[in-house]
Amino acid sequence: MTNKSVKNSVGRPKTFEKDDVIKLAMNHFWEHGFEGTNLDDLLVAMGIKKSSFYRTFKSKEEVFFLSLNLYKQETFTLLEQLKGEIGVKETLVQIIKYDIDEAKKIGKLKGCLLIDCGKEFYKKHGIISEYMRTEMDDFVDFFAKFVKEGQLNGQITNQLDAKLLAVRYLTLYTGIISSLQAGIEFSVVDDLLFFVEELLK
Amino acid sequence: MTNKSVKNSVGRPKTFEKDDVIKLAMNHFWEHGFEGTNLDDLLVAMGIKKSSFYRTFKSKEEVFFLSLNLYKQETFTLLEQLKGEIGVKETLVQIIKYDIDEAKKIGKLKGCLLIDCGKEFYKKHGIISEYMRTEMDDFVDFFAKFVKEGQLNGQITNQLDAKLLAVRYLTLYTGIISSLQAGIEFSVVDDLLFFVEELLK
DNA sequence: ATAATTTTGTACTATTTGGTACAATAAAGG
DNA sequence: CCTTTATTGTACCAAATAGTACAAAATTAT
Structure with missing residues (x-):
């Protein structure tokens, strides 16, 4: 897209792109949380050394917020893409089904970076991070629009206010993510997907 | 209940009861989580000094598991008590309403010790703690019995299998706890209580 | 007073944490 | 070869962590 791979006029060429290592960091934060991520492991995940890390970024925290932003972007992009393929309602169901299947298969579930790290x-700190709160609002707004579209085209028959339904x-x-991560019996998990389907009717 | 306050034959009398400081520890863990609790703050919360702490308990971890056990006991006791006063269905609703009100009023919410620390x-560690899993099973079983009772006496009309409904x-x-802690707008929170009431019908 | 027991205070340890400083090296263009 | 830029390696730091050791003081019964 952007001019990432243009040769810098002179000097040793870069061996990693900032955006690429942010993505690797995001995946690591996503799996382990912010506090659960120590710098050494993060560096391994990002595939760069400490010296490069601190020459490229200000701190662990900065990389985390960049990760959080990327997470939002990628989530919205994925949802829009799926919407084009299988429609609004099916997207909302499949997103959850994907997590359930992943938990069943590999017994591991990353969950939601925003919610988990917000928690x-x-x-x-005993208070809600203002940054997290606005991110949360973004998510609610996005899903509200998403749901509204489904209601208008008839895929979702539940006529509850779109924002309330999104929430x-x-x-x-x-x-569901919490239940799965808390190790709820698989025998009762499928019913939770029915629950979601009932909600969207 | 037990012979807590009997005088020990000789020596300086105890100034704190083990069970009492465990309860104080529980409340602290509940609010801050396990990793979020450092020993110094925990000691302040428990009102004892480090020397007393390590003479009474093996480690921070031991106190945590004792707290978790107490949490379960107290939760079940509270639910049984409320059941006697306002019935099964109303208890299930009010429990959640209490959290919502607390979040609205003081803008703070402890949530669920088991789920939060399980997460x-x-x-x-990337895996579910076996101890947490069995605790979770205890909770599910308790709520399943609770729901079953409500279905039998007609307070809950939803005839879905009791265990599935409990889950x-x-x-x-x-x-709901996650949403509140993530800072969801209060304007949409009340609808979540309606959602719960609809579920229990 | 003395023995028994509990609590406190102080000092210490070992480990881990995020972060810094800086020289050495690698890879390109001029 | 020399300059420029990117990466690495090594060494270090200050703070925080859970936990230990042990003497001193407090409070009781005998």
């Missing part, structure tokens, strides 16, 4: 921050969906989603 | 452990309820509950 970490909340537990640590119900997101709440259920984060609850 | 911490999960994120850190739906718990999932919704943990989702």
Whole structure:
């Protein structure tokens, strides 16, 4: 897209792109959380050395916020793409089904970077991070529009206010993630997907 | 209840009861999580000095597991008590309403010690703690029995299998906690309580 | 007073944490 | 070869972490 791979006029050429290592960092934060990520492991995940890290970024925290931003971008992009393929309602269902299947298969579930790290921050500092709150609002707004579209084209028959329905969906989603991560029996998990489908009707 | 306050034959009398300081520790863990609790703050919360702490307990971890056990006991006791006063269904609703009100009023919400610390452990070690899993099973079983009772006496009209309904309820509950802690707008929170009431019908 | 027991205070340890400083080296163009 | 730029390696730092050791003081019964 942008002029990433243009040769810099002179000097040793770069061996990594900033955006690429942010993505690697994002995946690591996503899996381990912010506090659960120590710098050494993060560096291994990013494939760069400490010296390069601190020449490129200000701190671990800065990389985290860049990761959070990338997470939002990628989530929205994925949802829009899926929408084009299978429609609004099916996208909302499949997103959750994907997590359930992943938990069943590999017994591991990354969950939601925003919610999980928001919770970490909340537990640590006793207040909601203002940054997290606005990110959360972005998610709610996006899903509200998403749901609205489904209601208008008839894929979602539940005529509850789109924003409220989006919040119900997101709440259920984060609850399912927590339940899965808390090790709920697989025998009862499928019913949770029915629950979601009932909600979207 | 037990012979807590009997005088020990000789020596300086105890100034704190083990169970009492465990309860204080529980409340601190509940609010800050396990990793988010450092020993010095924990000691302040428990009102004892480090020397006393390590003479009474083996480690921070031991106190945490004792706290977790107490948490379960107290939760079940509270639910049984409320059941006697306002019935099964109303108890399930009010429990959540209490959290919502707390979040609205003081802008702070402890959430669920088991789920929150289970998530911490999960994120850190990549697997579900076996201890947490069995605790989770205890909770599911308790709520399943609770729901069953409500279905039999007609307070809950939703005739979905009691265990599945209990899991739906718990999932919704943990989702609501996450949403509140993530700083969802208060304007949409009330609808989440309607959602719970609809579920229990 | 003395023995028994509990709590406190102080000092210490070993490990891990995020972060810094800086020289050495690698890879390109001029 | 020389300059420029990117990466690496090594060494270090200050702070925070959970936990230990042990003497001193407090409070009781005998």
